[in-house]
Amino acid sequence: MLERLARLDTRGQPVLSVYVDLDPTRFPTPDTRASELGALLALARREGGEEEVERIRAWLEADGTIVRGARGLAIFSSARADLFETVRLPSPVEPLVIMDTVPWLEPLAAIVTPGDWGVAVVSRRGARLFRGGPRGLSEFAVIEDELHRRHAQGGWSQARFSRGIEEQVAAHVRGVATRLLRAHQRRPFERLVIVCSSELRPVVRRSLHPELLNRLAGTVDADLEHASAAEVLQAVGPLLEQAEREHEHALVVTLDDALGTGGPAAAGLDEVLSTLEHRRVDTLLVLEQASIRAGRCPVCGRLSTASEGRCPLEGATLEEVDAVVHALESAAAQSAQVVVIRHEVDWLRRHGEIAALLRW
Helix, strand or coil, X not given: CHHHHXXXXXXXXXXXXXXXXXXXXXXXXXXXXXXXXXXXXXXXXXXXXXXXXXXXXXXXXXXXXXXXXXXXXXXXXXXXXXXXXXXXXXXXXXXXXXEECXXXXXXXXXXXXXXXXXXXXXXCXXXXXEXXXXXXXXXXXXXXXXXXXXXXXXXXHHHHHHHHHHHHHHHHHHHXXXXXXXXXXXXXXXEEEEECCCCCHHHHHHHCCHHHHHHEEEEECCCCCCCCHHHHHHHHHHHHHHHHHHHHHHHHHHXXXXXXXXXXXXXXXXXXXXXXXXXXXXXXXXXXXXXXCCEECCXXXXXXXXXXXXXXXXXXXXXXXXXXXXXXXXXXXXXXXXXXXXXXXXXXXXXXXXXXXXXX
């Protein structure tokens, strides 16, 4: 589904992407859902205009059962490109309205793909953006910008033409960087890799926001413009994994030192929960979450299969599982960073399977 939506032919026309949260715990009645939809459509009117909103409204009013059973909706509309796509979502989604020349699919990628690695495959006139992790990447945007082709005329006109081309390339790369930042601000990337030619590398680095530069694991010089998501992961995976391994090790060294000297650190479920109650946690470390049985893991909430492995808390009591869920939710509410540990597993297990670096 994502791949098909990412390759919809918009002919460069604006596309309105609307995400509707229908979480029954937040919007339990028809009136509350109607209020949510009304607020989003008002925002969509400002972003996309009356025509796009009327198309969405007509679709919603055509069948009163459309929103029943869904926990979220994704709607993509472009009257100029004769495009209208909808997706009923199995889980809640952050309300969002975005106007762009591509359908904005990043929230869908975050739902269907575990992990928060970011990957951008960037060429002079195109780009492919991915989110995911070691188990797979999902493509959430395919960008194609029309640039004038080079020609063989010489003289000053050729020089000016070449400068114009390079300015268009730089503008294209800035647009890619803006979309990456939008995705990162909605849900931060743990690590980011850019795949591009050595010629484009300095242009890309200049265009990236400092927040993205801080997450940049490196660049890969490879031709992956038409590669599958699996091939992209194969090319960038070792670089991302090494950066992840080094980051985990640095955190563990810092925690070891702080725990040994009575510094700002906590380890073990009870101690971590206590520091969360006092809003002291800066970075929360938890073991990698995977499925304990076919279905949705009660710890991480992801849909998975038994073949993916087991949750580190298999065998834990329901109270312990609930406590870890509470810790993760509390960390998110406090804007604390959550680091899922995949490499320093033995260290974390020796320290109660959960630890935290504290603000004070």
